Amino acid sequence: MTSQPTRPVHHQASFEELGRPLSDVTFCVVDLETTGGSPKAGARITEIGAVKVRGGEVLGELQTLVNPEESIPAFITVLTGITDAMVVQAPRIAEALPSFLELAAGSVLVAHNAPFDVGFLKHNARELGIPWPRFEVLDTAVLARRALLREEVRNVKLSTLAAHFGAGTTPDHRALHDARATVDVLHGLFERLGSLGVHTLEDAVTFTSKVTPEQRRKRHLAQHLPHEPGVYLFRDARDDVLYVGTSRDLRKRVGSYFTAAETRTRMGEMVKLAERVDAVVCATALEARVRELRLIAAHRPPYNRRSRFPERQxxxxxxxxxxxxxxxxxxxxxxxxxxxxxxxxxxxxxxxxxxxxxxxxxxxxxxxxxxxxxxxxxxxxxxxxxxxxxxxxxxxxxxxxxxxxxxxxxxxxxxxxxxxxxxxxxxxxxxxxxxxxxxxxxxxxxxxxxxxxxxxxxQLTDVAELVAAAPAEKGWEVHVVRHGRLAAAGLLPRHVHPAAWVDTLLATAEDVPTPGNGTHPAPAASVEETETLLRWLESPGVRMVRGSWQVPTAGAARHVAALPTESDDQRATRSRLSA
Known part of the structure; x- marks a missing residue:
């Protein structure tokens, strides 16, 4: 394993790398009226209203009453003005929902208190056996809580926000009216977020008051990274390693450090110091974990907790x-x-x-x-x-x-x-x-x-060489282990002759000298690396390709298995004390 860290190439970022500008995104703003607060409790949809917009322009609207096939509670009628007589001839949800999904196709869903509206729509789609598209969702109530101060609005109710932003439609608990008001609120929030450095859909989705503008501006540190498994290294202005981590998707994982997904205070401090992110692309997740261990041992990054005080072993x-x-x-x-x-x-x-x-x-x-x-x-x-x-x-x-x-x-x-x-x-x-x-x-x-x-x-360090493989999505993950150290890793594609491929992998594997006459357990690798390899070898689906390793029957393992657990001991103690 001789891969070198990849370093960022300085170039003008494309619009795709920067994110999708809000002005180029198509949104479908939806609002529902229902007979109650929870579809799981039996509440039904009585009206759907939706407005499709892009760049401030309305592309289409949908408004339909829905026959809930049950009587509408009186207090709902008082709230919405929708009566049983109004919905008796209306289409049922089995007809109305496909019409909405056709309008919303290819859009980002927007709703005020989105879990309510989206929850009803997904529940009905599931009941009808209609596949639910993997919509991205924006919640104007959540955005308002993050973008507006308490001094500006007393709450984030739709009526309050509509008045605050001067919406052209007053919300009145009718679905299309409320959807139109939500469109105006959405545009008002976008104007406010623009002053805070939020200009793309990705920025809006991850926007939070806990993420500073400085952190959001550093999202470009992840743009050069591939969507591949590997190890990433955050470095400061002096090129010192601050933190080492591993992921199955380098770009996605590193990008999360600059969003609301990262809530650890220490990581926030680390990101403020970071000036560059290097990466080592790995063939397999196991190789990535091993490289992470080696890099932590080599650099002892201050923000990796496990890198502290290894000399205390x-x-x-x-x-x-x-x-x-x-x-x-x-x-x-x-x-x-x-x-x-x-x-x-x-x-x-x-x-x-x-x-x-x-x-x-x-x-x-x-x-x-x-x-x-x-x-x-x-x-x-x-x-x-x-x-x-x-x-x-x-x-x-x-x-x-x-x-x-x-x-x-x-x-x-x-x-x-x-x-x-x-x-x-x-x-x-x-x-x-x-x-x-x-x-x-x-x-x-x-x-x-x-x-x-x-x-x-x-058991593993005494083995001069073994080759093991495990099934993966794109083929077989193959690893060469020599004296408890990972010597090579690769992804064997399906329909490729394995013998010749394994021979090539072995020819490029790291040469691990035979340990000397010492009898300590891990002469060729760290204890953590060898234990990581052992856990992988013991995992379901792993097959030996060449060589083998054995677990002795006469050893300490059988005695460890017989040790009482803490709960067993506590029960025994209580029994003795009560006797």
Whole structure:
């Protein structure tokens, strides 16, 4: 994987890139009268009014009463003036709705309190089995709330806004009249929004008071990006990386940072600092996720939360020295030692370390010891918690056997740890020392999860090469993994001979050297990358093309699966306390 970030090409943007000018968009403004407030509760449409406009010119109108096939409530008649006698000869909705859809075809729907009107129309279309076109919708009530101050209008009712903008038609709860008034309100709002830098349909749809004009003006930062999957990098004026993200559609995702869709305060701050957006187009979504991880690790962007303090990860290390011991370390070296982890929080590592020390009598002191130590015993030796090699009286073979048992628990089946700590939990439970039993349980869980995580990583890092594929919309997503690192990714088109195509992909894949003699779990990639690959390999539909990887039956996974959940433990605690 050697793709380089694409940089913006400075050019005069086309009208398509800038968005659709409001003066060029065809709008269909609609208003309904109904027998009630909710179609799901049985309310029916009694009148449809619609006006089709573009550039301030009326292109067509529609007005029709609709027979609701039920009596109109008296209070609705008082409100609208529509009586049962007026609708008895009117067309039913099955005839009226297609006429409206014909008028509205190719338009952007506009309504005042659009969820009400559009909701009724979609509900009836669904009942009649009529496909609902994927209309874009503008709501003049929402635009008014965002564009007008409370000092200007006391509310955003249609009658209030019509009076404020001097509409030529007074709304009176008849559909066509209200639609005509909404047209005038819409044009008045467009004039107001124009002074706020809103000139396109895209600007109007995403306009919000929470998005500053400065942020909206930066929409051009996304215009050079393709509608392809990949990774994007926001950079500031000094070319420093501010934020790294991934998306299946680079242009659409980056564009959302300059709209109301982005509500995170931190991202608003980041956008204010951004001066450029680079992108790396990726063949697959998995490649994009891996590249994102690598770029975050390389640049440590200040606005990526997960890039903060990676040095706080901890590992448990079984040293390789004359008298090996366990220790907590920050870094993994290629020193032939056994490593378990990583732990996101040191406290979890300390719990796991305590579980191992409770099971195995290896030394806990940090003193450097030669092959023939001379010293005195410590308290742990007196308590039977350490074999005390420091005295010089211990047979090295006895200590080596203890270390071998510990090594087997870390790299193989930790059954000995499970048996020892479960027995201890049983003893404490019998003595009603439940808090101490819970502490032992936490140590056991921490150690098992750490060993399981390490063993899962090694399942993949020990494999020199495998090729796997998963079905995608346009073919097959194919990935080459070498020693737990993504070496290549590609999209195999359908109806292409796979063998030759895979050979070509392998020939261009990254060369990942065979790890040295270290036994840490991820020598060729970050832990996060290898775990990301594992999750993908375990996902439904993935098939092995070449090579394989296996999950050992005798390992920590079976013990992790048997761990009680938090809810199980809470129920057990309540049961004990109530007994």
């Amino acid at each position: 901890s590992w448990i290390k079984l040293t390789r020295e004359p008298w090996p011991r366990l220790s907590m370390v920050r870094r993994v070296l290629d020193d032939d030692a056994v490593y378990v982890g990583p732990f996101g929080h040191r406290s979890q590592g300390e719990l796991a370390l305590a579980a191992l020390h409770e099971t195995f009598q290896v030394r806990q002191c940090t003193t450097r010891m030669g092959r023939r130590p001379r010293g005195s015993t410590c308290a742990l030796a007196d308590l039977g918690r350490c074999l005390a090699p420091c005295t010089g009286d211990l047979d090295p073979d006895v200590y080596a056997t203890e270390v071998a048992r510990l090594d087997a628990a870390l790299t193989g089946d930790p059954a000995e740890v499970v048996e020892r700590l479960r027995a201890r939990m049983g003893e404490l439970g019998a003595q009603q020392r439940y808090e101490e039993a819970a502490q032992v349980r936490d140590r056991l869980a921490a150690s098992l999860r750490a060993v399981d995580r390490t063993q899962r990583l090694r």
